[in-house]
Structure formats: C-alpha cells, structure tokens
Amino acid sequence: MKHKSKSTLLKQPVKPQKIKRKDSFFESVYDVVRLIPPGRITSYGAIAAYLGTKLSARMVGWAMNAAGTAFPPVPAHRVVNRNGMLTGKHHFATPTLMEDLLKSEGIKVKKDTIVHFEQLFWDPSRELETG
DNA sequence: GCATTGACGAAGG
DNA sequence: CCCTTCGCCAATG
Numbered sequence: 001m002k003h004k005s006k007s008t009l010l011k012q013p014v015k016p017q018k019i020k021r022k023d024s025f026f027e028s029v030y031d032v033v034r035l036i037p038p039g040r041i042t043s044y045g046a047i048a049a050y051l052g053t054k055l056s057a058r059m060v061g062w063a064m065n066a067a068g069t070a071f072p073p074v075p076a077h078r079v080v081n082r083n084g085m086l087t088g089k090h091h092f093a094t095p096t097l098m099e100d101l102l103k104s105e106g107i108k109v110k111k112d113t114i115v116h117f118e119q120l121f122w123d124p125s126r127e128l129e130t131g
Numbered sequence: 132g133c134a135t136t137g138a139c140g141a142a143g144g
Numbered sequence: 145c146c147c148t149t150c151g152c153c154a155a156t157g
Contacts, residue, residue, distance in 0.1 A: 025153095044139050048152095055152045057139040062154060064138055081139060088138030 025051070029063040030070050032124050036078040039105040040122035041114055043082045050124035064088060077101040084117030 032047050044060040053059070060079075067074035068091075077098040081087045089098035089112065099109045108115035 045141095048139080053152080055140085056154095057152080058137065059139090059153055061138040076138080079138075082141090086138090091138055 025053075025056075025059065026063045026066060026070075029060050030067055030074045032128075033064075033067070033074045033076065033079055034072070035124070035128065036075060036122050038075075038078075039107060040120055041078045041080055041084075041102070041107065041117070042122045042124060043080060043084075045082050046121075046123050046125065047079065050128065061088070065091060075101075078122075080114055080117075084114040086112045086114070 028051050029047055032050060033042075036042055043057075044064075045054060045057040048054045048057040048060045051060075064074070064076045064079060067076050076088065077092070079088070086098050086102075086109065089095060092098045099112070102109055102114070107120060114120065
C-alpha cells in the first residue's frame with residue numbers, strides 16, 4: 001500500500017505543472033487554517049507569524065487563493081485580515097458565501113466585519129503553543 | 132527581466 | 145484619524 005501518486009495529484013495548490021517545489025509554506029498555511037475550530041477566526045498575519053514569517057502575511061493570502069484547489073478543503077472563510085474584515089469574500093463562489101459560512105458557525109458579521117473579533121480570535125501562536 | 136498586482140500589516144505623514 | 149509608503153514574496157503581464 002504505497003501507491004503515493006494519489007496524494008501528489010490532489011495537492012496541487014496552483015498550477016499542477018508549475019508547482020514542483022516543496023510547497024512547504026502553502027501546506028503549512030493550509031494545515032494551520034484547517035486547525036481553526038468552527039466559530040473561531042484568525043488573521044493572515046497571525047498565521048504568518050506562527051509560521052515565523054510575519055512579514056509575509058500577503059503570501060498567506062496568496063496561499064489562501066491557491067487553497068481553493070487544495071485538498072482537503074481549507075476553511076478559508078475563517079481567515080480575515082487584522083481588522084477583522086472579510087476582505088477575501090470576493091474570492092468565494094458568491095459574494096455572500098464567506099459571510100454566510102461564518103454566520104452558520106455562530107459568528108456575527110456586520111458590514112463585512114467580524115463582530116467581537118478579538119473575542120473570537122484564534123491565535124495559532126497561542127492555541128497551538130507548545131508547552 | 133522589469134513592472135504591476137495582491138484575500139496583509141506596520142509605520143509615517 | 146485618514147491616506148500614503150514600504151516591506152515581504154510569488155504570480156502575472
């Protein structure tokens with residue numbers, strides 16, 4: 001049971017042929033995002049900081065863009081910007097999907113912004129803190 | 132190969 | 145308090 005090829009086919013973040021690199025950063029981002037519990041949210045910067053590259057928060061956003069092709073699916077709707085705003089909602093299937101998903105998890109959204117953002121904030125550096 | 136863009140964020144004016 | 149600039153790194157033109 002060592003067919004291995006299957007996972008390779010499923011893990012292409014962006015361009016299947018172009019992605020021949022380690023995809024370590026992208027996979028790391030996906031992994032962290034998948035750890036976000038329902039009803040909680042985090043920010044691009046927090047994920048970047050947890051990965052040790054807090055200055056690369058934009059890359060987290062770019063990784064999210066590629067997350068649409070990742071498997072298993074990444075709950076990208078639980079990632080917002082530092083301001084708690086749903087800046088990525090336009091990248092979902094519908095403009096209201098992100099907000100709707102959040103509301104379905106009990107999160108209140110007002111004017112494209114997370115209500116009680118800091119209260120619901122899920123900091124990987126804190127929640128996944130070792131020791 | 133350089134310029135522009137981008138689901139960010141911090142700092143400066 | 146609002147707007148602009150810079151830094152980061154990858155993709156796209």
